[in-house]
Amino acid sequence: MEPPDTVGNLDHMVEAVALSGAPDSSTGQNDISPVDMLRIKQQMSNQCFEMKVQIHAGKSKRTCSTSEAERDLPEYVSELERVKTSHINRTLALHRMQMWHAIGDKLKQNDSEANSLKALGDRCMALCSHIKQLQKESRAFQDDITEIQKKRLEMKRQTYEKMKEMEELMSKKQHPDTEKYKAALEKGQENLEKHKKMTIMTQNVLRGILLACKVNWLDDPKLRDITMTLEDFPISD
Amino acid sequence: MSSLKPFSKLPALNSANILLVEFEEQFQLSLADALVEETAVTVNVRLAKSLPLPKENEESRPRIDLVVFIVNMMSELSFQSTEASLKHLDPGFFLGKVCFMVTNARNASVPTERLDSVRKLAASLHCPLLFAEDQTPAGVTNATERLLTILKVTAGHVPMATALYLSNLTRCTVPPDIDQPSFD
Numbered sequence: 445m446e447p448p449d450t451v452g453n454l455d456h457m458v459e460a461v462a463l464s465g466a467p468d469s470s471t472g473q474n475d476i477s478p479v480d481m482l483r484i485k486q487q488m489s490n491q492c493f494e495m496k497v498q499i500h501a502g503k504s505k506r507t508c509s510t511s512e513a514e515r516d517l518p519e520y521v522s523e524l525e526r527v528k529t530s531h532i533n534r535t536l537a538l539h540r541m542q543m544w545h546a547i548g549d550k551l552k553q554n555d556s557e558a559n560s561l562k563a564l565g566d567r568c569m570a571l572c573s574h575i576k577q578l579q580k581e582s583r584a585f586q587d588d589i590t591e592i593q594k595k596r597l598e599m600k601r602q603t604y605e606k607m608k609e610m611e612e613l614m615s616k617k618q619h620p621d622t623e624k625y626k627a628a629l630e631k632g633q634e635n636l637e638k639h640k641k642m643t644i645m646t647q648n649v650l651r652g653i654l655l656a657c658k659v660n661w662l663d664d665p666k667l668r669d670i671t672m673t674l675e676d677f678p679i680s681d
Numbered sequence: 682m683s684s685l686k687p688f689s690k691l692p693a694l695n696s697a698n699i700l701l702v703e704f705e706e707q708f709q710l711s712l713a714d715a716l717v718e719e720t721a722v723t724v725n726v727r728l729a730k731s732l733p734l735p736k737e738n739e740e741s742r743p744r745i746d747l748v749v750f751i752v753n754m755m756s757e758l759s760f761q762s763t764e765a766s767l768k769h770l771d772p773g774f775f776l777g778k779v780c781f782m783v784t785n786a787r788n789a790s791v792p793t794e795r796l797d798s799v800r801k802l803a804a805s806l807h808c809p810l811l812f813a814e815d816q817t818p819a820g821v822t823n824a825t826e827r828l829l830t831i832l833k834v835t836a837g838h839v840p841m842a843t844a845l846y847l848s849n850l851t852r853c854t855v856p857p858d859i860d861q862p863s864f865d
Contacts, residue, residue, distance in 0.1 A: 483838075484695050490837035491692050494844070498688055498773065521849050528841065 697836035777844030
């Protein structure tokens with residue numbers, strides 16, 4: 445940090461410059477409005493404040509580690525923020541009061557501007573009541589929508605339950621019927637196989653007898669019919 | 682070897698001076714063009730490749746309000762040059778008059794350690810870290826606006842804010858899990 449003397453000197457110099465008013469240094473504008481001058485004045489006071497802070501910081505030095513400083517920092521910052529926000533809130537409140545005072549004075553004067561102010565106020569009132577009414581309507585619509593959504597959800601839930609029931613029933617139906625008749629079905633199929641084998645064997649025997657007897661079965665119609673039916677069953681084993 | 686001091690000169694009326702330090706000397710040109718278009722305040726832009734600044738200009742150089750270090754993530758040299766330049770800056774600058782601006786941070790070929798080290802550097806110095814996109818004019822405009830906001834505060838043009846206060850609000854912080862591998 446540079447020595448505080450130079451910064452202190454600079455501080456005095458800036459104030460001297462400000463007091464002597466050096467408008468022809470950098471702006472080059474001949475007519476600076478009062479608003480601009482106020483703005484520039486605020487800038488300079490801000491800059492002087494910064495330099496004063498630097499001087500002050502140079503004076504009160506204490507040795508501490510960076511971690512300690514980092515720990516203390518948030519407290520100071522929050523304190524600063526608290527003070528700043530309260531200052532700004534109060535300034536806003538002050539501006540509000542000033543504004544209302546000016547408006548009140550104006551309204552009392554009863555000239556054209558006051559009339560336009562009153563007209564503006566009436567228009568604002570009309571718009572606000574319109575807004576209120578629209579908001580009421582929209583809220584009613586919103587409630588209707590919520591009701592309908594609830595009903596739809598309820599119906600969906602019921603549909604879902606019914607579908608589940610149906611699935612359950614369908615899966616159940618297969619089982620009891622098959623279980624009961626499975627045994628009987630198997631037995632019946634066994635019987636069928638047995639009878640089938642017996643029939644085939646008998647037919648084979650009959651075919652063997654016919655061939656062995658060397659009977660001419662083509663001429664006799666009864667024999668021919670019997671032999672034709674023998675061909676229907678496949679020769680197995 | 683002189684170091685840049687924040688309060689060694691007088692401020693000028695209704696003007697702000699910004700110094701852009703960039704190793705590649707590319708982005709600072711487009712930024713400078715966009716910065717001088719500001720009408721409310723006279724913005725003087727000084728460009729530099731690295732610090733220390735040459736001694737010849739010492740007298741004619743005005744008071745610098747904000748020093749912006751532009752770091753290109755694509756090259757390691759950029760970061761190293763920035764680190765070397767930091768030594769030539771008076772510590773009084775780091776109370777809000779220094780800002781880091783990073784370009785090309787979205788590029789896939791950038792190693793994550795480089796961005797982490799820039800972050801840690803900015804966090805240790807309590808300076809804001811801005812990310813900028815330098816290829817499109819919209820990106821340049823965006824970066825200019827943000828720089829102008831910070832510049833106006835550091836030059837004292839904003840009534841209730843000083844550079845130190847703003848730096849407390851905008852300082853870069855390092856997330857606690859920065860050393861753990863990220864998911865991309």
